[in-house]
Amino acid sequence: MHPIYALWAHPRSMSTAIERIMRERGDLDCAHEPFMYDYYVHRRAGQMPHFDVRADHPQEYSDIRDMLFERAKHQPVFIKDMSYYVMPHILGDSAFQGRLHNAFLVRRPRAAIVSYHKIDPECSCEEIGIAAQLDHAQGLAAQGDTPLVIRSEDVRANPQGMMSALWRAWGLAEADHAFNWQCEAPKDWQQVEGWHAKTMQTQGIEPPDPNAEENERRKFDALAAQVPKLETYLATHEPAYQTLSDMALSANS
DSSP states (O other): OOOEEEEEEOTTSSHHHHHHHHHHHSSSEEEEOTTHIIIIIISOOSOOSSOOOOTTSOOSHHHHHHHHHHHTTTSOEEEEEEHHHHTTGGGGOHHHHTTEEEEEEEOOHHHHHHHHHHHOTTOOHHHHOHHHHHHHHHHHHHTTOOOOEEEHHHHHHOHHHHHHHHHHHHTOOOOGGGGSOOSOOOGGGGGGGGGSHHHHHOSSOOOOOTTHHHHHHHHHHHHHHHOTHHHHHHHHHHHHHHHHHTTOOOTTO
């Protein structure tokens, strides 16, 4: 059996760009949010726009997990997924947890909320996703699995340095070629193409905007003035973000 590497993200956290890097490595079998089928299709816990459901994809949590086990018989597996899809029941799944190398990706919540609301104005507070990540990370810590955390802003500022830090923590080899995206966009992204059009059309991570945080605050305040519930979303997820951010790896880790 090969290992399974899991990046637990939240929507609009730049996770798809990082998944693209992991795919470009060429040594991993990559799965794009397989557990969204349990959350959105099997349990119907929410409504996801721009989602073309594949009839051949397993829908229940246990069947999705078993699919990943099967794929890991042949080569190492990488999944990018969301903690709110699998919490809290994943913490009681010792067979699965024993196979996973976990990491968490976070982005400043004002930016993530504005970006998510643009695509799905009906998104729920749970779907912002950061609070579930913290519960997930703390649950793993209570079981003796120290969480690895990376910030999307750090990856944007130093893609190779931050990804190298994650790969070292996971015991993966360096892969300098993975930062210049030459392969075609993955076919399994087509089921959620409306979410990832920009990443599908670019060939690498764009450099950061030096005024990003100021612009994020301005855009959030303007949107929240029109949609007051977003202030509640921010109040729910900002403390979780701060706690996770304080755990984050540096490029020298």
